[in-house]
Amino acid sequence: MTDRNDERRREEQPRTGSDQPWEPEDLVAAEGKDPTPENLADARRRLAEEGPAAVEKTLP
Template sequence: MSTSQPDASRPSAARTDDDRATPDALLHTRTGTDVSPEDLVLAAGRDVTPKNLEWARRKLDEEGPAALDKLLP
């Protein structure tokens, strides 16, 4: 029975670009589409309930799509 660990034994020279973190300059919070109340609720880590949807609607009315930007990196 082998006790080797494939990931641990893989030399760093054999790693691919997929093993690296995405640079901050390439990360985006929105796709340019409208932000829905459901988007805001989910980005906040909340359940989609009538109460949370109303909170999101108020937040979007006050802050616009920037409300989502404030929640995401």
């Protein structure tokens, strides 16, 4: 049985852009860049190295 207070606490927690899975294409688009092979490679590298921090830097 789910406690209603637990549900309310989860709903009240702030969400950030990094709460969801991000693809390199998403990060490139969020930065307003064209999805060139170079930009996608850079986004892929940053997502691999920085994880959610790469998204947080773009969408705080």
